[in-house]
Amino acid sequence: MFWVYKISQAMATATVEDYLKRIYLEQAGSAGTANRAADGDAAGGLVAMGQLARVVGVAPGTATAMVKALADSGLVNYEPYAGVRLTDHGEKLALHVLRRHRLIEQFLVEVLDMDWSEVHPEAERLEHAISDRLLERIDAYLGRPRTDPHGDPIPTAGGRVARPERAALIDVRAGRRLEVTRVLDQSPDFLRAMARHGLRPGAKVTVARHDEAAGTVHLKLSSRRSVTLGEAAARKILVKTRRRSN
Amino acid sequence: MFWVYKISQAMATATVEDYLKRIYLEQAGSAGTANRAADGDAAGGLVAMGQLARVVGVAPGTATAMVKALADSGLVNYEPYAGVRLTDHGEKLALHVLRRHRLIEQFLVEVLDMDWSEVHPEAERLEHAISDRLLERIDAYLGRPRTDPHGDPIPTAGGRVARPERAALIDVRAGRRLEVTRVLDQSPDFLRAMARHGLRPGAKVTVARHDEAAGTVHLKLSSRRSVTLGEAAARKILVKTRRRSN
DNA sequence: AACATGATTTTGACTACCCAAAAACTCAGG
DNA sequence: CCTGAGTTTTTGGGTAGTCAAAATCATGTT
Numbered sequence A, B: 001m002f003w004v005y006k007i008s009q010a011m012a013t014a015t016v017e018d019y020l021k022r023i024y025l026e027q028a029g030s031a032g033t034a035n036r037a038a039d040g041d042a043a044g045g046l047v048a049m050g051q052l053a054r055v056v057g058v059a060p061g062t063a064t065a066m067v068k069a070l071a072d073s074g075l076v077n078y079e080p081y082a083g084v085r086l087t088d089h090g091e092k093l094a095l096h097v098l099r100r101h102r103l104i105e106q107f108l109v110e111v112l113d114m115d116w117s118e119v120h121p122e123a124e125r126l127e128h129a130i131s132d133r134l135l136e137r138i139d140a141y142l143g144r145p146r147t148d149p150h151g152d153p154i155p156t157a158g159g160r161v162a163r164p165e166r167a168a169l170i171d172v173r174a175g176r177r178l179e180v181t182r183v184l185d186q187s188p189d190f191l192r193a194m195a196r197h198g199l200r201p202g203a204k205v206t207v208a209r210h211d212e213a214a215g216t217v218h219l220k221l222s223s224r225r226s227v228t229l230g231e232a233a234a235r236k237i238l239v240k241t242r243r244r245s246n
Numbered sequence C: 001a002a003c004a005t006g007a008t009t010t011t012g013a014c015t016a017c018c019c020a021a022a023a024a025c026t027c028a029g030g
Numbered sequence D: 001c002c003t004g005a006g007t008t009t010t011t012g013g014g015t016a017g018t019c020a021a022a023a024t025c026a027t028g029t030t
Helices: A014-032 A049-056 A060-072 A088-110 A119-126 A132-142 A188-196 A231-236 B014-032 B049-056 B060-072 B088-110 B119-126 B132-142 B188-196 B231-236
Strands: A076-079 A083-086 A177-183 A204-211 A216-221 A226-230 A237-241 B076-079 B083-086 B177-183 B204-211 B216-221 B226-230 B237-241
Touching: A014 A049, A014 A060, A014 A083, A014 A088, A049 A060, A049 A083, A060 A076, A060 A083, A083 A088, A088 A119, A088 A132, A177 A188, A188 A231, A216 A231, A226 A231, A231 A237, B014 B049, B014 B060, B014 B083, B014 B088, B049 B060, B049 B083, B060 B076, B060 B083, B083 B088, B088 B119, B088 B132, B177 B188, B188 B231, B216 B231, B226 B231, B231 B237
Parallel strands: none
Antiparallel strands: A076 A083, A177 A204, A177 A237, A204 A216, A216 A226, B076 B083, B177 B204, B177 B237, B204 B216, B216 B226
C-alpha cells in the first residue's frame, strides 16, 4: 500500500472539509446542466478525479489519495477509474461547510459592508475557523437569510437546501419581466462587471433581444439602462419571471 | 542536523503566528511582574523553553525545533539553554496577531453579543484566518476601540501598544475609589465568576478591607454589593483610581 | 483485435508539524 | 570541585498533506 491515513472522527480538518464541499458543488453543478436525467446510465453526480483535482487545486494523485481516505471514513463512495460521490454523511458535512461559507459571505456584505466581489476568498478561510455557536449568532443577527449575496441558497442547520434553479438569462424569451435571482460565477472580475451594470440579485430586467448570430443578449434594466451580455455571461445569470405587480 | 525548515517569507503559518504571540505574551507578562528592572542581569524578557512549550501546548523538544526555525528566519533571538526573545520583526508580527485577536474578541462581544467568557477560543482560531481588509472593516465598525472585552489594550495597525499596567486590586489601599480596567485571566470559569460579581472593566469598586491573615480582599461595588475575593483573584483584577467626579 | 490517447493510480520523495525518550547541559548544595 | 536534580537538546519516528513522474487502465478508432 502507499499513502493511507485515518480521518479522525468528529473533527474534519480544513482540507477534508474543502474536498467535501468541492465534491458537493461539482455534483450539484453537473446535475444542474440538465444532462443527468437525460443520459440514463446512472452516472448521476459522479465526479471524475481529474475534475476534482482541478477544482481543489491539487495534482491528480493527491486527489486520489485523499478520496481513498474519505471513502475509508465513510464520507464518499469511490469507484476506481470512475469517480466519487458523497455519502449521506459526507453530504451532510458538505452542506454544513456550505452553510458556513454562505452565511459568512452574507454577513461580510450586509454587516461589514464588504464588496460582493471580495468576500469569497475571505469566506473560504473563515468557513473552517468558525464555531457553531458563532455561526448561530451570525444567522440570528442577519435574520435567518435564505440566500447569500450571489443569490446562492443557504443550507439550513438541518441540512436542507432550496433548489430554486431558475432559468438562465439566455434561456428566457424576450419581453418577459424578470428578476435576477442568482449569479453563478464567483470571480471578482465578473462580479465587479455585473455590479457595474446593475446586475445583482433583485435587479429587474427584461430581455430586449437575443441575437443568436452575434452571440449576444440585449437587456433593458428597470433603471432604463441597456446592457449587452455575451452568451457565456448570460448563462451565468439566473432569473425568475416577475408577477404583474409593479 | 535534524528537523529544519524554512519559514516562507511574507506568509507565516498559523503555528508560527501562535508561537510568536505566546513568546510576546510571556515576555510582556514577566516584565509585568516587576522583577525585570529589579534583577539587573539583563535577562529581561528571555522566555525559557519549558515555559514556552507549556503555554503553546507542545512537548519541549517541539518548541526547541520551532524556535530554531524562527531564529533562522530572523523572528527571534535564540540562546541555547537560556531562552528566546523576539526580534523587532518578530515582535511586529506578534503584535499584528494580537491586534487581530483582540479586535475579534471585541467584535464578537460588542456586535454579536457573545459572552466575554467564550470569545477567547473563538478568536484563537479566527485570528489566523482573517484578512487585513476585513480587520480594517471590523476596526472601523467598532470605532477604533482601544481595548478588548477583558480590558487588554489593542495594538495599533502600526504596532504600538498602550502600556497602562495599572495596579492590581490586591496592591491598592482600602478606601480608594477605583475602576476596573483589566482582567488578566481568560479562563471561562474565572470570567463567568467575575461577571456574576459585576467585576468587568468599567465597574466601580472600593476596597473595603484587605485581610492578609485570611488571604481575602473585601470589596464594595457601586451597586452596593459586597464581594470577597481570594488573593489569587485579586491579583488578576487591574484597576485605576477614579477622579473625584460622581 | 490492436493501438494510441488520455485519464487515473501508484511510487517515491518532500514539508510542516508533532511526540517520547535518550543524551547533554546547567547550576545549586554539599 | 563534585554530584544530582531539573531543564534543554537531540534522536528517531509518526501524521497530514503535497508533487512529479512512471505505470496502469478505459476507450474510441482503425
